[in-house]
Amino acid sequence: MPTDLSALRARVENAAKVLGRCWPLQSYIAANPLAGLEKLPFDEAVAEGQALYGGRGYPSVAQLRAAWDAGAINANHLADRLEAYGFTESPAHLLDRMEAATPPSVNRSNDSLLNRVMAKWLAVFVDQGQATWTMPRRQEGFYAAWRAVAPYDTTLAHRDCLHDLPERPLEALAAALSDVEPSQWERVLRHHLTALPGWASFIKWRSQDRHDAWQAAHPITMTGYLAARLHTARAIGLPVAPDGVAEAAVGASRNGRDRPAMAAPWLEAWEATYREQLLHDVQAAAATIHTGAAPDRPKAQLVFCIDVRSEVIRRHVEQAGPYQTFGYAGFFGLPMQFQPYDSDNRITACPPIVDPKHRIQEVCGDHRPDAAAAHERWVALGRAWQRLIKSLKHNVAAAFGFVEGSGGLFGVAMAARTLIPGWLRTQHQAWAKRVPTSDTFCDLSLDRAPAADHADGLPVGLSAEERSYYAEAAFRLMGWQQFAPVVVFTGHGSETVNNPYASSLDCGACAGHPGGPNARILAAICNDPAVREVLSERGIVIPEDTVFLAAEHTTTTDAVRLFHPPTLTERQAKIVDQLRRDLHTARVQAAAERAPALQGARRSHAVADTARRAADWAETRPEWGLSGNAAFIMAPRALTAEFSLDGRAFLHAYNWQTDDRGTALETIMTGPLVVGEWINMQYYFSTVDNAVYGSGSKITQNVVGNVGVWQGNGGDLMTGLPLQSLQVDDATPYHHPLRLLAVVYAPRARVSRVIERNAQLRSLFDHEWMALTVLDPEHSNRRYVYQPGGTWATPSTESRDDQDTEPALAL
Amino acid sequence: MSDTSHNIEHTLHPLKKIEIIVKGKREHFVQDLLEKSGVSGYTIHRNVAGKGASGFHEGHLLFNDEASLVMFFAVSDQSKIQAIINGLSPLFESSSGVMFVSDTKVVRLTKFLSAEGQQDDGS
Numbered sequence: 001m002p003t004d005l006s007a008l009r010a011r012v013e014n015a016a017k018v019l020g021r022c023w024p025l026q027s028y029i030a031a032n033p034l035a036g037l038e039k040l041p042f043d044e045a046v047a048e049g050q051a052l053y054g055g056r057g058y059p060s061v062a063q064l065r066a067a068w069d070a071g072a073i074n075a076n077h078l079a080d081r082l083e084a085y086g087f088t089e090s091p092a093h094l095l096d097r098m099e100a101a102t103p104p105s106v107n108r109s110n111d112s113l114l115n116r117v118m119a120k121w122l123a124v125f126v127d128q129g130q131a132t133w134t135m136p137r138r139q140e141g142f143y144a145a146w147r148a149v150a151p152y153d154t155t156l157a158h159r160d161c162l163h164d165l166p167e168r169p170l171e172a173l174a175a176a177l178s179d180v181e182p183s184q185w186e187r188v189l190r191h192h193l194t195a196l197p198g199w200a201s202f203i204k205w206r207s208q209d210r211h212d213a214w215q216a217a218h219p220i221t222m223t224g225y226l227a228a229r230l231h232t233a234r235a236i237g238l239p240v241a242p243d244g245v246a247e248a249a250v251g252a253s254r255n256g257r258d259r260p261a262m263a264a265p266w267l268e269a270w271e272a273t274y275r276e277q278l279l280h281d282v283q284a285a286a287a288t289i290h291t292g293a294a295p296d297r298p299k300a301q302l303v304f305c306i307d308v309r310s311e312v313i314r315r316h317v318e319q320a321g322p323y324q325t326f327g328y329a330g331f332f333g334l335p336m337q338f339q340p341y342d343s344d345n346r347i348t349a350c351p352p353i354v355d356p357k358h359r360i361q362e363v364c365g366d367h368r369p370d371a372a373a374a375h376e377r378w379v380a381l382g383r384a385w386q387r388l389i390k391s392l393k394h395n396v397a398a399a400f401g402f403v404e405g406s407g408g409l410f411g412v413a414m415a416a417r418t419l420i421p422g423w424l425r426t427q428h429q430a431w432a433k434r435v436p437t438s439d440t441f442c443d444l445s446l447d448r449a450p451a452a453d454h455a456d457g458l459p460v461g462l463s464a465e466e467r468s469y470y471a472e473a474a475f476r477l478m479g480w481q482q483f484a485p486v487v488v489f490t491g492h493g494s495e496t497v498n499n500p501y502a503s504s505l506d507c508g509a510c511a512g513h514p515g516g517p518n519a520r521i522l523a524a525i526c527n528d529p530a531v532r533e534v535l536s537e538r539g540i541v542i543p544e545d546t547v548f549l550a551a552e553h554t555t556t557t558d559a560v561r562l563f564h565p566p567t568l569t570e571r572q573a574k575i576v577d578q579l580r581r582d583l584h585t586a587r588v589q590a591a592a593e594r595a596p597a598l599q600g601a602r603r604s605h606a607v608a609d610t611a612r613r614a615a616d617w618a619e620t621r622p623e624w625g626l627s628g629n630a631a632f633i634m635a636p637r638a639l640t641a642e643f644s645l646d647g648r649a650f651l652h653a654y655n656w657q658t659d660d661r662g663t664a665l666e667t668i669m670t671g672p673l674v675v676g677e678w679i680n681m682q683y684y685f686s687t688v689d690n691a692v693y694g695s696g697s698k699i700t701q702n703v704v705g706n707v708g709v710w711q712g713n714g715g716d717l718m719t720g721l722p723l724q725s726l727q728v729d730d731a732t733p734y735h736h737p738l739r740l741l742a743v744v745y746a747p748r749a750r751v752s753r754v755i756e757r758n759a760q761l762r763s764l765f766d767h768e769w770m771a772l773t774v775l776d777p778e779h780s781n782r783r784y785v786y787q788p789g790g791t792w793a794t795p796s797t798e799s800r801d802d803q804d805t806e807p808a809l810a811l
Numbered sequence: 812m813s814d815t816s817h818n819i820e821h822t823l824h825p826l827k828k829i830e831i832i833v834k835g836k837r838e839h840f841v842q843d844l845l846e847k848s849g850v851s852g853y854t855i856h857r858n859v860a861g862k863g864a865s866g867f868h869e870g871h872l873l874f875n876d877e878a879s880l881v882m883f884f885a886v887s888d889q890s891k892i893q894a895i896i897n898g899l900s901p902l903f904e905s906s907s908g909v910m911f912v913s914d915t916k917v918v919r920l921t922k923f924l925s926a927e928g929q930q931d932d933g934s
Contacts, residue, residue: 006844006898013840014905144933168931186901207934208839219934329874355876473873671874759866760878 005170008177008185009223015189016222018052021208021352022201022719024128024707027512028504029352030626032681032769033201033693033719041788042739042768043264052194055685055692058263059270059737061099063688066733067270068095074273081265081272098262111715113236115196117155118229119714121146122199126206127705128214132394139217143169143224150228156235165231169224176230180241191245192229193222198717200225202708211337211348211356211458271738271771274630278649279773279783282743285639286781298324299575300486302551303478305330305507305515306650306672307492308629309555311640312593314651316586318641321578325637326478327651329672330491330509332522333473336360337458340517341438342379346457349510349518351675358466359458360521365443371436378435417617422608425615439563444524467525468534474522475540477664479636479655483546486575489522490560491515492553498617500703501722505555505625508679509672516552520563523548527566547572556623557610558590594647597624599728620698620724627726627735629683632676634668635745635775650676656746656777665746666754669761673742677770680740686720687737690727694720740770748776748784748792755790762790823916826923827892831883831899832859833908834868838881844898845885846929851922853885865907886915886923 020035032038033055037045046057059067067073068091078091087094124135125142137145144167151162166172180188193200200222206212207221230240299322304310306327314325335350341362348356364372392402416424445452445461452460462470474480493514494505503512510518525531526548535542550563560583568576591606598621601609613622628647633640634654645651652668659665686694695701695718701709708717726735744751751774755762765772765786772786784792833841838855845853859880860870870879885895892912899910917923 006848006894007901009844009847010840010898010901013837013902017905141932141934147933167933169933170931208836210839219932221934223931224934333874351874353875353877666869667873670869670872670878674875674878757867757869758872758878759868760875762866 004182005174007182008174009170011185012173012189012223012226015186015193016200016204018048018190019193019197019201019204020719021205022198022708022717023205023352023512024202025500025703025709026128026503026706027348028501029512030504030508030679030682030721031352032678033685034681035678038767038769039763040767043261045767046261049693053197053692056689057685058261058267059688061095061102061263062731063733063737064098064263064266064270065095067736068266072273072736073266073270074276077272077276078266078269081269085265087262087265094262101262112195113155114229114233114238115716116714117153117232117236118196118225119199119710119716121150121228122196122203122225123704123714125218125220126202126214126707128707130703130706141169141218141224142220143172143227145218146224146228147172150232150235153235156232158235158237162231162235169221169227172227173223173230176227176234176240184241184245188241188245189226191242192226192233196716198708198710198719201719202717211346213346267738270736271630271741274736274738275741275771275773278631278645278741279743279775281643282633282635282639282745283775283781283783285642286635286745286775286777289636289638295324295482296322297482298322298484300324300488300579301326301484302488302490303328303332303474304490304553305492305509306632306652306676307507307509307555308626308647308650309623310492310553311645311649311651312647313553313558313560313586313590314637315641315644316589316593317583319589320582320585323579323582324484326480326653327637328474328478328653329675330507330515330518332489332491332515332518333470333477334358334360334518334521336518336521338362338513338517338521341442342376347511347513347517349513349515351509351671352511352678353671353674356458358462359460360462360517361445361452361460362438362442362517363445365441368436368441371441374434375436375438375441421616421619422612425611428615437564439520444521446521446524446528462525464530464534467528468531468538470522471525471531472535472538472540473667475535476658477667478653479658479664480540481655481658483542485543485545485572486547486549486579487523487526488549488551488562488579489519490551490553491517491519492555494623495554495556495614496619496622497615499619499622500701500709501698501725504721504725505623508626508675514552516550516563519550519552523550523563545569545571549576554614555625556614557607558587558594560587594624597734620722624734625721625725626679626683629676629680629740630736630738631741631743632673632770633743633745634665634673635743639745639775654745656750659746659750662746662750662754665744665750666758669742669744669754670758674760674764676742677740677764681769682720683726683735684737684739687726687733687735690720690723694718694726695722698722698724739768742770742772743775744772745775745777747778748774752790752792755786766790821918823918824920826886826915826917826920827889828884828886828913828915829892829895830911830913831895831908832861832863832880832910833883833902833906835877835879835881837902837906837908840902841881841883841899844895845883847931848887848894848898849891849927850885850887850895851924853883856882863907863909886917888924 018036020031020033023029034045034049037048049055049057135145137148147165151159153159166175177185203220203222203225206215209215233240301324303326304314306329317323318325331350335354335356336358337346337356338349339346339361350356392398448461448463492507496502506512507515532542549565551560553560588607591610592603595601595603595606613619631649633649634652636655652672695709696711700711704710728734764770766788774784775781783795787793831841858870859882868880872879
């Protein structure tokens with residue numbers, strides 16, 4: 001490869017660094033839209049985001065005013081922060097001044113001809129089954145397919161220049177840049193990538209994903225996209241390097257520490273107000289943690305995902321009976337793809353920072369052939385019906401007659417779906433009970449099965465050593481000490497219809513999929529006698545009378561469904577029967593607790609209302625998802641069990657006394673906590689500037705290519721969350737845009753060591769993308785607040801010294 | 812061991828060796844560069860721990876494959892190694908990572924010089 005071409009490849013990589021990644025709708029991942037700028041301090045990064053995308057980086061004056069008026073910002077904290085930033089005016093005056101200083105919204109319309117043309121070709125290329133007529137030659141890759149059709153694009157005035165383009169994208173890109181100084185390449189490329197940041201972020205994700213079947217079939221690269229875009233600019237008659245672009249370096253617009261955003265002290269005071277109350281409650285609970293007697297053996301233990309929504313249902317499960325609950329990452333530590341029964345679809349069911357390493361398949365067992373046959377029959381019938389409707393709707397000859405003939409029937413169906421969705425759901429559920437679910441007759445391919453491996457895929461099944469390893473990891477990370485007769489791994493998913501963002505409500509740790517399969521697999525592993533024997537040798541003794549079950553919590557309705565259990569003893573069966581009843585009680589209580597926050601819901605009819613939301617095709621907000629998230633607590637449940645966290649905290653079980661070497665803590669902080677920061681930042685930025693970092697109102701969104709949404713009928717791919725997931729209405733916020741507070745109950749020196757050994761964590765804390773407070777059980781549960789740079793401060797209420805600053809490492 | 816192996820004096824041929832250490836998220840880029848540069852093969856060590864300008868990076872994290880470091884090494888002639896250097900130098904202007912180039916010797920020269928660089932496809 002010639003030298004200048006290999007350098008150009010690196011320039012493309014560098015230019016794309018400012019972009020985050022955007023996942024497709026089927027596996028929506030809540031990620032920081034400014035992930036590409038996380039190496040900068042938060043304040044500088046949001047200023048850079050403003051320069052690159054025109055997005056606001058701090059809460060708006062209206063959001064701050066609403067929080068101030070509602071008492072969510074404590075006056076003392078605000079006075080403290082304002083003084084620290086050198087502001088001397090009264091809060092009311094400052095808000096007025098900020099309002100006056102807010103620049104008029106700049107119309108950064110991306111509706112230029114160049115953007116429209118590129119969005120058009122990208123949409124037709126990346127289509128994942130929405131289009132009936134697909135783009136020709138997609139299998140050759142984006143650049144090749146575009147090169148074949150672009151010379152006939154009549155929107156391009158100078159399209160003749162596209163006839164003799166180089167065959168290879170890198171050479172084509174070099175040709176397009178031939179008039180640009182190599183020293184300016186990176187800036188020019190960045191300009192073009194940030195012109196349609198949503199599409200570019202999607203390409204970035206797809207080109208880096210090794211397991212995406214669509215990418216394997218229709219490859220697209222950043223180089224191919226840029227080559228097409230720059231030549232399209234030429235064909236329109238635009239300069240490849242517009243005036244001023246060459247001077248625009250990243251960091252040129254930095255809002256440095258000497259000139260902080262006026263909203264920064266307000267945000268910090270808002271965060272401090274929330275955190276102070278939370279830490280006060282946790283610390284009070286910590287003071288009593290050792291005084292109680294050893295707990296009795298619970299009847300059942302339920303492991304939920306760390307997701308903030310689990311906190312509400314966990315509290316009500318604990319209140320419903322002698323149950324203990326834990327929080328663990330909802331993929332249950334299994335880095336895998338899951339292939340459901342009767343499907344070619346391979347679902348990546350682990351977080352985006354973990355590469356899948358195994359494939360587990362659901363295969364038909366021989367223990368219930370009748371159930372399998374019934375399932376096959378109903379599924380075949382359903383598929384045939386869907387195919388028939390689709391072909392009638394899409395067939396040129398049949399479409400008109402179909403509409404004429406079936407209009408009345410579809411009209412009645414539409415009226416029913418609109419007026420009585422709850423009743424329809426009940427009828428559908430009654431019908432669905434006849435269809436055996438796959439968990440009742442399928443086995444999971446847990447054993448290694450090299451014969452089932454695909455050349456392009458992952459090893460199918462798990463070795464004996466791997467099975468023991470994942471089971472051990474789960475119990476070690478949660479600091480498990482005592483096993484109940486029944487242990488239930490409980491994944492979660494949502495229930496919603498007509499919702500492109502359905503996967504954003506599923507389990508984030510399972511890459512936007514329901515967590516039930518992962519729960520079933522870990523339960524099956526833990527019921528394996530060979531695994532138990534190995535665990536016993538390693539000091540984790542599971543009593544013979546303990547059985548592991550799997551369940552799935554539907555966050556929309558708070559219903560918890562137990563999957564088909566293994567053979568149970570009489571005692572276990574009794575416990576499970578009682579647990580089913582108590583889970584229903586917990587569901588009623590949890591739904592009632594959530595009802596006031598959901599507009600139109602009544603506490604007395606909360607269950608019916610959640611069921612209606614799950615089935616209503618006109619419902620823009622089936623549930624609040626992770627809205628409200630603001631903290632991530634790594635501690636035993638005893639520290640959080642006695643008070644409500646309002647569904648705002650991720651809860652990961654952690655027991656400092658069983659983790660002398662800190663490996664469990666390191667795994668939690670480098671894995672689940674980092675994913676928590678991604679989620680938190682997505683909610684934060686989608687809230688502070690929904691038009692730029694979110695995806696606007698659902699009312700005007702359209703799904704494009706089954707991969708994403710855009711507003712209206714074209715333009716950039718919208719990457720964030722819709723308005724309805726964050727706001728009660730246009731003027732009333734629901735989500736409080738606060739950066740994540742990580743709380744660890746562990747010796748401070750241990751936490752320091754973890755941070756010191758992991759540059760990614762240190763960068764996130766030092767650059768204030770999230771905050772950290774340690775409650776040190778070896779120092780009377782004293783609070784230590786991590787300071788950027790690696791020192792610790794003790795709050796003035798706890799220490800005679802206002803800033804008891806000590807080195808981060810006591811080594 | 813056969814008797815003859817003692818008597819054969821293998822000829823050592825001089826070549827260049829490049830070692831590259833980058834963050835996990837750059838693995839794809841570096842691997843692609845090596846494929847395109849025409850080296851006949853390379854070795855990847857994943858989950859490498861170590862300390863550099865941005866601090867210590869732990870290896871073998873259970874739930875994070877992006878944060879740890881990846882190390883590559885490849886052996887080839889001067890021109891192909893130079894192409895890799897040229898392709899990496901701009902990357903290191905804004906991303907952390909290091910590369911080391913050294914003289915090395917190999918016995919089976921053809922094993923290291925047989926490949927042509929992969930062409931880009933149309934993506």
